[in-house]
Amino acid sequence: MVDMLCEVLGHKPLTEVYWELDIAAPDIAEQARPGQFVHVRVPGLEAVSLRRPFSIFGAEGGTLKILYKNVGRGTAEMTRLSAGDRLQVIGPLGNGFPLCAEGVPVLVAGGYGVAPLFFLAGRLERKGVVLIGGRTAADILARDDFERIGWRVQVATQDGSLGTEGLVTDLLDKELAGVCAEGDAAEFFACGPEGMLRAVGERAVAAGLRGWLSLDKRMVCGVGACLACVQKLRRADGSTWIGRVCHDGPVFEAREIVW
Amino acid sequence: MVDVASQKIDMAVDLGGIRMRNPVTVASGTFGYGQEYAGLVDVTRLGAITVKGIRLGEWAGNPLPRHVEVPGGMLNAIGLQGPGVEGFAREYMPFLRSTGVPVIVNIWGTDENEYAEVARRLSDVEGVSGLELNISCPNVKEGGNAFGTDPRTVAALVAAVRRATKLPLIPKLAPNVPDIKVFVRAAQDAGADALSMINTLPAMAIDIESKRPILANKVGGLSGSAIHPVAVKLVWEAAKVAQVPILAMGGIMGPEQAIEFMLAGAAAVAVGTANFIDPSVSLRVIDGIEAYMRRHGMGSLRELTGAVVCD
Ligand SMILES: Cc1cc2nc3c(=O)[nH]c(=O)nc-3n(C[C@H](O)[C@H](O)[C@H](O)COP(=O)(O)OP(=O)(O)OC[C@H]3O[C@@H](n4cnc5c(N)ncnc54)[C@H](O)[C@@H]3O)c2cc1C
Numbered sequence: 213m214v215d216m217l218c219e220v221l222g223h224k225p226l227t228e229v230y231w232e233l234d235i236a237a238p239d240i241a242e243q244a245r246p247g248q249f250v251h252v253r254v255p256g257l258e259a260v261s262l263r264r265p266f267s268i269f270g271a272e273g274g275t276l277k278i279l280y281k282n283v284g285r286g287t288a289e290m291t292r293l294s295a296g297d298r299l300q301v302i303g304p305l306g307n308g309f310p311l312c313a314e315g316v317p318v319l320v321a322g323g324y325g326v327a328p329l330f331f332l333a334g335r336l337e338r339k340g341v342v343l344i345g346g347r348t349a350a351d352i353l354a355r356d357d358f359e360r361i362g363w364r365v366q367v368a369t370q371d372g373s374l375g376t377e378g379l380v381t382d383l384l385d386k387e388l389a390g391v392c393a394e395g396d397a398a399e400f401f402a403c404g405p406e407g408m409l410r411a412v413g414e415r416a417v418a419a420g421l422r423g424w425l426s427l428d429k430r431m432v433c434g435v436g437a438c439l440a441c442v443q444k445l446r447r448a449d450g451s452t453w454i455g456r457v458c459h460d461g462p463v464f465e466a467r468e469i470v471w
Numbered sequence: 472m473v474d475v476a477s478q479k480i481d482m483a484v485d486l487g488g489i490r491m492r493n494p495v496t497v498a499s500g501t502f503g504y505g506q507e508y509a510g511l512v513d514v515t516r517l518g519a520i521t522v523k524g525i526r527l528g529e530w531a532g533n534p535l536p537r538h539v540e541v542p543g544g545m546l547n548a549i550g551l552q553g554p555g556v557e558g559f560a561r562e563y564m565p566f567l568r569s570t571g572v573p574v575i576v577n578i579w580g581t582d583e584n585e586y587a588e589v590a591r592r593l594s595d596v597e598g599v600s601g602l603e604l605n606i607s608c609p610n611v612k613e614g615g616n617a618f619g620t621d622p623r624t625v626a627a628l629v630a631a632v633r634r635a636t637k638l639p640l641i642p643k644l645a646p647n648v649p650d651i652k653v654f655v656r657a658a659q660d661a662g663a664d665a666l667s668m669i670n671t672l673p674a675m676a677i678d679i680e681s682k683r684p685i686l687a688n689k690v691g692g693l694s695g696s697a698i699h700p701v702a703v704k705l706v707w708e709a710a711k712v713a714q715v716p717i718l719a720m721g722g723i724m725g726p727e728q729a730i731e732f733m734l735a736g737a738a739a740v741a742v743g744t745a746n747f748i749d750p751s752v753s754l755r756v757i758d759g760i761e762a763y764m765r766r767h768g769m770g771s772l773r774e775l776t777g778a779v780v781c782d
Pocket residue numbers: 249262263264265266267268279280281282283284285286287288324327328427428429430431462540
């Protein structure tokens with residue numbers, strides 16, 4: 213974990229609201245594992261503004277990639293960044309996903325949830341399938357990126373403008389049936405809105421498979437010090453405890469989470 | 472002005488019996504138990520480490536959302552989640568002891584007896600240097616701010632804890648009172664060794680679309696830049712009657728605000744919300760105070776504390 217001043221190497225819009233930001237962060241990129249995140253001080257906001265957390269989308273050759281959605285004050289300000297600008301970044305933070313799956317890895321992404329999952333896809337021992345869901349075609353990101361590295365991609369949009377009409381969990385049900393029919397096992401890795409994560413988690417538990425869910429909680433410190441981002445969790449023996457998503461997570465196995 | 476370029480500057484301060492090698496600590500609840508930030512900051516350089524508030528037993532705190540960003544700072548309603556005295560001593564003291572830095576433990580309870588019992592037990596824990604009594608937290612239903620806004624309760628509580636421990640006692644005064652001097656006197660007459668101020672200011676934010684309070688607890692405490700001038704005034708007022716040193720906090724974002732507090736009468740300062748934004752800010756504050764003293768020809772903190780000029 214380091215706190216470093218990073219130079220922007222590249223920054224481009226992917227769609228109307230999604231952006232990719234590339235920064236020079238060798239110390240962070242070198243240590244980074246899929247599912248970990250960085251805590252960014254957004255240049256241009258008042259000095260007293262809190263940092264913003266973003267998953268690591270890529271970390272190769274000293275370059276750290278972030279894929280973000282412009283949703284508010286901080287991310288709107290970020291869209292103004294250009295090559296040569298500098299920003300203060302803490303990372304890598306959090307635990308990350310496991311890198312070996314039992315059976316076929318099934319990645320389930322909603323919105324910017326593709327970010328950590330794309331990084332994961334490049335590092336998992338075995339290739340599998342990624343299911344990407346969104347409200348409309350414009351929310352479906354990184355599809356080509358996954359295909360380029362040899363992953364099968366399935367898409368679902370709620371308005372049917374791309375892929376199957378419906379929810380990403382509908383795709384998951386189909387995949388699961390297919391995997392089971394072939395007598396293979398599967399392991400889920402998911403990142404997206406809470407409703408989606410819960411639905412993926414329920415399916416993992418019901419099918420007796422492992423499901424790794426990356427939670428999205430509002431954060432303040434990002435390092436486990438302030439207790440703003442807590443989540444009730446269950447141990448294997450059934451007792452419960454309160455974890456910090458930034459420090460003990462953001463990735464938890466479906467059975468650990470007490471929703 | 473004297474030649475100070477080469478002069479040695481004495482940054483040490485005795486905060487009611489806690490010997491700090493510089494006047495800068497971190498504010499309770501904003502630096503965890505020290506170890507969370509140890510990978511990013513050289514915590515051994517701090518004058519003291521003040522840890523998150525603890526009570527006798529484990530405590531779960533409030534539901535989420537527990538914070539919201541507001542102009543000039545943030546609101547929090549963490550609700551004093553913590554591991555209790557035993558958990559704290561077991562899980563967190565080994566690291567804290569290893570830093571060699573004085574440890575100030577922030578404590579709370581729902582009544583006088585609990586405060587006293589927490590103090591008694593912590594007196595036996597090796598490495599605890601002093602106790603900050605949180606009698607001003609706006610985020611718990613029982614105790615908290617309600618204790619801190621009645622001078623008789625403050626006096627009784629400080630007296631009860633005083634009987635329970637020999638450790639240096641630092642009551643943390645509530646800012647939302649009509650006359651801080653009354654509370655300063657109440658606390659010091661009851662045996663306080665130092666005073667700490669200010670805690671967060673009771674505050675609220677509403678989401679205008681959902682028409683609901685943003686914090687699950689509905690109300691919380693305001694911290695950050697926004698409260699700094701309020702805190703400076705309170706410290707200045709308090710210093711007029713305080714016979715014990717003052718540990719000041721509220722909106723320190725860099726050395727300037729810390730120096731302002733010291734000019735107003737603080738013997739030491741604590742950096743809070745700013746840690747979340749820049750984890751090494753406290754070290755910058757230490758260096759900045761030293762540079763300021765050098766620039767103003769001050770050889771020790773005694774020349775800085777209370778040096779505000781009011782003609
Ligand atoms: C572990 C983790 C990984 C994330 N990864 C990504 C990513 O890869 N790409 C991406 O686009 N977004 C990601 N997010 C969400 C991202 O942090 C928020 O969208 C961003 O903070 C919004 O900031 P804002 O100032 O634009 O929004 P505002 O609504 O103006 O922000 C106000 C406050 O709320 C917080 N906040 C608002 N929305 C969220 C949210 N969904 N999650 C957490 N905090 C929020 C902000 O940090 C800020 O403190 C991640 C969040 C977490 C916790």
